Amino acid sequence: VASRVVFRSRFREASAHARRETHEAVEHALEEGRKRADIGIERINSSRGYQLPASTEKEGTGYHSGLIKYPEFYGVFFEMGFYNVPPMPFMRPAHRVMRKVFKQDMGHLFRGFRGL
């Protein structure tokens, strides 16, 4: 006697829709992350009187993946701090925001499938 039943969908539209929605969730997360990083830069500027450009960029590295980057070479010094300056993280909080947004979007779109 079978102890479980397996449903297997062969409905192409379902997988296409999932791919599209996942792509949109990634895009949304990247955009929110980019905005959060720029807010961090503005905070550094206003608290310390610097004029760092708020120019964080987002870049798709695949259909379901991407990254945000701060193009200026000195960004890492402010992110991690250096001997005479404390760290003023702006990318790490942005990363946190991206994770939250992605999970939120995916949890909404794929409700009922969470945990599988």
Add this chain to the structure above:
Amino acid sequence: VTLLNEAAETDVGLEEYLAADASLTSMCNGVFSTFIGLASTPLPVVRFFQVEQDDLMNVSGTRVWTELIYQVEAVTNGPDTTEAREISQRLDELLHLLRGAQWGSVLVEEVVRRAPLFRKTVESGDPYVYAGGEYLFHVSAY
């Protein structure tokens, strides 16, 4: 509802905890959570900063957990990395998987390292080495 600034309490507790370790203090000249005194202290030193803080879980206004992320690192003169690596190893022994410590009014539920940190820089012509980690603290009001 317990009214407490977990971030502030943990900051004080962490400094005291690290400074109280004889092995760590024998390897460095001080533990700093601010820049006061850091510039006048010869390297190597240990310093830490709060990177992020968040109330992880609230139930009916009661804070169950607060999540704090610290950047904890040794700073040494470069380019030799030996001292920095030894100190960061001791820091990891002290912090990673620390559970149940009571620091003032907060209970440290768990500490885990989220990422290792290591970098070598040249600042105003002087080489520095930084080694440590990004540690995630889950604390609650005691």
